[in-house]
Amino acid sequence: VQLQESGPGLVKPSQTLSLTCSVSGDSVDSGLNYWSWIRQPAGKGLEWIGRIYTSGVTNYNPSLRSRVTISMDTSKNQFSLKLNSVTAADTAVYYCARDGPGYFFLYWGPGTLVSVSS
């Protein structure tokens, strides 16, 4: 199973951060797992952003819920993250990960750095 994040590495303040995670070796709509986004600011710890299940069910970190949307494109075997109204505090390495089976992250993408700057 491999995951790969893609998207712009630079986003202007107040705009929307958009990332896509392409999955190979597994199916995002298998119904066996959730698919999560996690981020890590430079030199800091990990923060769970949210996750999506095959039926489109989503869960979000309450601290980010008002700004986050996670969606899935089963035809492309991808899932995506949109974070709106970004500020410098959203600058981080963003990881996508397979969430499960069970409550752990076995497979991760390599991560992509997104900087928020004008």
Add this chain to the structure above:
Amino acid sequence: QSALTQPASMSGSPGQSITISCTGTSSDIGGHDYVSWYQQHPGKAPKLLIYEVSNRPSGVSARFSGSKSGNTASLTISGLQAEDDADYYCISYTSGSTYMVFGGGTKLTVL
């Protein structure tokens, strides 16, 4: 601050054993056996070491072991090696609204 408490840093010499603690509450670590541990080298994605408190995924060295007592989970690394020099994170399922809670990470230095 992080929901789970880990020591910020620890150190050990090659061959020694070291135990990293992760303290939470009865809503997360104390209430469920869904604690996992991850190793992260600089510039790399985290790697799963332990899941469900004490289970090792295929391919992870038996030098890594996990346990739990009350609201505290522990990761023990035996026979420290140079390549164990890394950051370690604990994660737990929580019955709270955040679904998963994370530790702040422990930087392990192998002297």
